[in-house]
Amino acid sequence: MAVKTFIPVVLLALLSAAKPHKKCRKVPGDAGFPDHKAWTSLNNTVCGRLAPVVPFPQFCRNLPAGQCTDEQWTSGLFRSGIAGAMDQINFEQGYDLTPPSLCFRNSTVCGQGDVPLYAVEAENVADVQAAVKFAANHNLRLAVKSSGHDLLGRSTAPNSLLIHMAKFKDMAFTDSFVVGGKDMGSALTVGPGVHLQDVFKESKAHGKIAVGGSAATVSPAGGYLQGAGHSLISPLFGLGADNVLEFQIVVASGKLLKANSAENSDLFFALRGGGAGSWGVIVSATFRTFPAFNATASVIQFALDSNAAAGAIAGVHAKHIFALDAVRGGQYFFVNPSAEFNTTVFWLRTVTANTTLEEGTALLQPFLEDALKVEGATLISKEFEQDLINDALYAEDDDIGANAVMGSRLIPTEAYEREDAPAVVEKVYRELLDAGAGALIGSLVAGGQVSANANISSAITPAWRTAKTHICVATAWDDSASLSEINTYRHLFQTAHLAILEQLSGPNAGAYSNEADIYEPDFQTTFFGPNYAKLTQIKAKYDPEDLFIVAAGVGSERWDEFGVCQV
Numbered sequence: 001m002a003v004k005t006f007i008p009v010v011l012l013a014l015l016s017a018a019k020p021h022k023k024c025r026k027v028p029g030d031a032g033f034p035d036h037k038a039w040t041s042l043n044n045t046v047c048g049r050l051a052p053v054v055p056f057p058q059f060c061r062n063l064p065a066g067q068c069t070d071e072q073w074t075s076g077l078f079r080s081g082i083a084g085a086m087d088q089i090n091f092e093q094g095y096d097l098t099p100p101s102l103c104f105r106n107s108t109v110c111g112q113g114d115v116p117l118y119a120v121e122a123e124n125v126a127d128v129q130a131a132v133k134f135a136a137n138h139n140l141r142l143a144v145k146s147s148g149h150d151l152l153g154r155s156t157a158p159n160s161l162l163i164h165m166a167k168f169k170d171m172a173f174t175d176s177f178v179v180g181g182k183d184m185g186s187a188l189t190v191g192p193g194v195h196l197q198d199v200f201k202e203s204k205a206h207g208k209i210a211v212g213g214s215a216a217t218v219s220p221a222g223g224y225l226q227g228a229g230h231s232l233i234s235p236l237f238g239l240g241a242d243n244v245l246e247f248q249i250v251v252a253s254g255k256l257l258k259a260n261s262a263e264n265s266d267l268f269f270a271l272r273g274g275g276a277g278s279w280g281v282i283v284s285a286t287f288r289t290f291p292a293f294n295a296t297a298s299v300i301q302f303a304l305d306s307n308a309a310a311g312a313i314a315g316v317h318a319k320h321i322f323a324l325d326a327v328r329g330g331q332y333f334f335v336n337p338s339a340e341f342n343t344t345v346f347w348l349r350t351v352t353a354n355t356t357l358e359e360g361t362a363l364l365q366p367f368l369e370d371a372l373k374v375e376g377a378t379l380i381s382k383e384f385e386q387d388l389i390n391d392a393l394y395a396e397d398d399d400i401g402a403n404a405v406m407g408s409r410l411i412p413t414e415a416y417e418r419e420d421a422p423a424v425v426e427k428v429y430r431e432l433l434d435a436g437a438g439a440l441i442g443s444l445v446a447g448g449q450v451s452a453n454a455n456i457s458s459a460i461t462p463a464w465r466t467a468k469t470h471i472c473v474a475t476a477w478d479d480s481a482s483l484s485e486i487n488t489y490r491h492l493f494q495t496a497h498l499a500i501l502e503q504l505s506g507p508n509a510g511a512y513s514n515e516a517d518i519y520e521p522d523f524q525t526t527f528f529g530p531n532y533a534k535l536t537q538i539k540a541k542y543d544p545e546d547l548f549i550v551a552a553g554v555g556s557e558r559w560d561e562f563g564v565c566q567v
């Protein structure tokens with residue numbers, strides 16, 4: 001008997017010695033999870049700015065009216081100030097928790113889901129440092145959020161402590177921003193609570209413009225610049241990240257660092273394209289401003305009666321994709337369902353700098369003439385105007401508050417240069433819609449200066465430098481969908497849409513990490529290309545304990561999907 005049991009015991013000991021120690025973050029119920037006293041002490045350090053996080057639908061029920069209005073529910077501005085809110089409500093849900101933990105608009109009982117446990121509503125750098133050190137010392141799952149806009153849900157995490165940066169609203173303009181003793185010229189410094197609409201509005205008052213997307217509440221000093229930051233004026237001036245001069249960031253040690261071309265330049269490399277949420281807590285970002293100018297801005301809309309019509313008009317669009325090159329224009333081309341027109345529409349938004357109304361209109365004329373011949377496509381509206389660029393990029397609010405995921409590819413210029421490009425685009429669009437794509441969100445935001453900036457030393461994947469467009473395939477669903485349907489939708493990009501899109505992009509195309517699918521199996525290459533090894537080293541230096549882990553971000557391969565246990 002004794003001999004029989006002896007062998008397994010030895011084997012077990014050997015096995016456990018061979019197995020590396022796997023770390024888990026502390027969650028409620030674990031020995032070592034902070035007790036009430038510890039949380040109170042953190043609360044005192046941050047002057048009472050620690051709050052329990054309430055899922056957004058519950059937050060609405062706690063309002064005096066007992067609910068949010070439809071307007072509040074779908075407002076990016078309203079949600080951006082609330083710790084328990086995400087723009088895409090599916091990211092608030094804990095579908096994958098055991099058991100699933102859910103909170104819908106009409107739920108009578110709410111689970112905490114993927115919403116954090118506590119939030120520090122940070123107002124100054126000391127608050128951020130206290131929260132970072134508390135999470136590090138107590139081995140907690142940390143989440144960082146500015147606007148909650150993230151299309152991959154990376155600014156929320158179950159069982160986490162959230163650092164909410166919405167109150168960092170400072171903006172400062174200068175004519176000469178100095179880096180390492182060198183005058184880099186006109187620039188704007190913003191905190192992560194500053195939204196793109198604030199940037200466009202305030203820079204207008206200064207006769208300036210900065211690179212930013214046409215979204216109201218996206219935070220440049222949050223995820224936008226860390227991902228890349230595309231804009232209708234990026235063909236003109238390069239990506240948002242190409243124009244950053246400096247970040248100030250609290251890293252995992254709790255230290256506040258400057259990252260620019262002269263100081264901590266490796267971290268500066270990573271923060272420009274190395275992926276949102278993987279490096280520390282940004283407390284400010286400084287980027288170039290340019291003199292403002294007038295532009296032709298237009299919206300053209302077609303009603304589409306079928307997927308075939310959608311494919312055909314997309315093919316016509318591809319035929320004319322190089323029409324704006326001479327003026328480095330930018331364009332959004334969306335195929336999406338329109339509630340206003342009760343049908344699918346092709347929506348084309350174009351901005352061309354320094355063109356007269358006549359010139360700007362003439363640039364789109366060849367497309368328009370061909371599009372008018374597409375069977376099943378009916379022109380709904382065609383509006384051209386001359387606007388100050390700030391007004392052309394400005395958005396009043398973001399219409400959000402639905403369940404949606406997306407996947408994407410950067411489409412190489414080469415793909416559009418092929419003689420059969422219009423036919424390929426037509427086929428791809430039709431097949432994607434037939435395969436259940438809810439919306440096809442195209443952005444002509446590369447080429448021009450984005451390509452010309454190829455030699456900037458930053459983590460921007462080279463795929464951006466050879467791309468012409470960025471195409472996202474979105475899938476949406478209602479709260480009434482079953483969990484198994486939802487799981488099908490969440491994986492539809494990998495199971496169905498990607499293979500179709502690759503007919504256009506080719507098999508090894510990159511993707512924009514900020515507007516993408518968290519289930520990319522090789523996100524390291526798809527999002528970061530040849531830079532991943534270097535990014536891994538930089539992460540090891542500034543975040544050796546992996547305090548800042550997000551889905552499909554640098555180092556995330558070492559953690560489970562919740563960022564709670566190492567795998």
Ligand SMILES: Cc1cc2nc3c(=O)[nH]c(=O)nc-3n(C[C@H](O)[C@H](O)[C@H](O)COP(=O)(O)OP(=O)(O)OC[C@H]3O[C@@H](n4cnc5c(N)ncnc54)[C@H](O)[C@@H]3O)c2cc1C
Nearest residue numbers: 146147148149150154155213215219222223230276277282
């Ligand atoms: C309606 C809409 C329009 C968009 N338009 C564009 C566009 O035109 N161009 C474009 O390039 N992108 C666009 N995006 C994508 C956008 O760039 C990303 O969603 C981006 O991550 C938003 O950053 P945020 O800080 O505002 O969001 P959040 O959800 O707050 O954060 C996003 C990510 O950044 C991290 N993060 C946030 N704040 C900080 C901080 N202070 N320090 C460190 N990490 C932080 C979070 O952890 C998370 O990983 C759009 C998104 C939406 C929903």
Ligand SMILES: *[C@@H]1O[C@H](CO)[C@@H](O)[C@H](O)[C@H]1NC(C)=O
Nearest residue numbers: 039043048049050051052118
């Ligand atoms: C932190 O302190 C404030 C002010 O005293 C209080 O309102 C809040 O509830 C406290 N937070 C927590 C998590 O106890």
Ligand SMILES: *[C@@H]1O[C@H](CO)[C@@H](O)[C@H](O)[C@H]1NC(C)=O
Nearest residue numbers: 067104105106107478479480
């Ligand atoms: C939820 O309630 C709102 C307001 O009462 C109602 O308009 C809406 O149709 C309901 N939604 C669902 C999905 O049941």
Ligand SMILES: *[C@@H]1O[C@H](CO)[C@@H](O)[C@H](O)[C@H]1NC(C)=O
Nearest residue numbers: 291292293294295386387388
């Ligand atoms: C834009 O055009 C308006 C009207 O023609 C003009 O008054 C204004 O000075 C122009 N602005 C710039 C920055 O060129």
Ligand SMILES: *[C@@H]1O[C@H](CO)[C@@H](O)[C@H](O)[C@H]1NC(C)=O
Nearest residue numbers: 305338339340341342343344
């Ligand atoms: C919207 O379109 C569908 C099908 O095309 C039709 O059945 C429905 O009546 C329309 N709704 C409205 C409000 O026009």
Ligand SMILES: *[C@@H]1O[C@H](CO)[C@@H](O)[C@H](O)[C@H]1NC(C)=O
Nearest residue numbers: 236290291292293294353354
């Ligand atoms: C617009 O035109 C003016 C005058 O020619 C020029 O100085 C400026 O650089 C141009 N701006 C852009 C964005 O092309």
Ligand SMILES: *[C@@H]1O[C@H](CO)[C@@H](O)[C@H](O)[C@H]1NC(C)=O
Nearest residue numbers: 450451452453454455456465
């Ligand atoms: C980048 O640098 C390489 C090597 O010096 C050069 O061949 C290439 O033309 C440069 N690319 C751009 C876009 O400037």
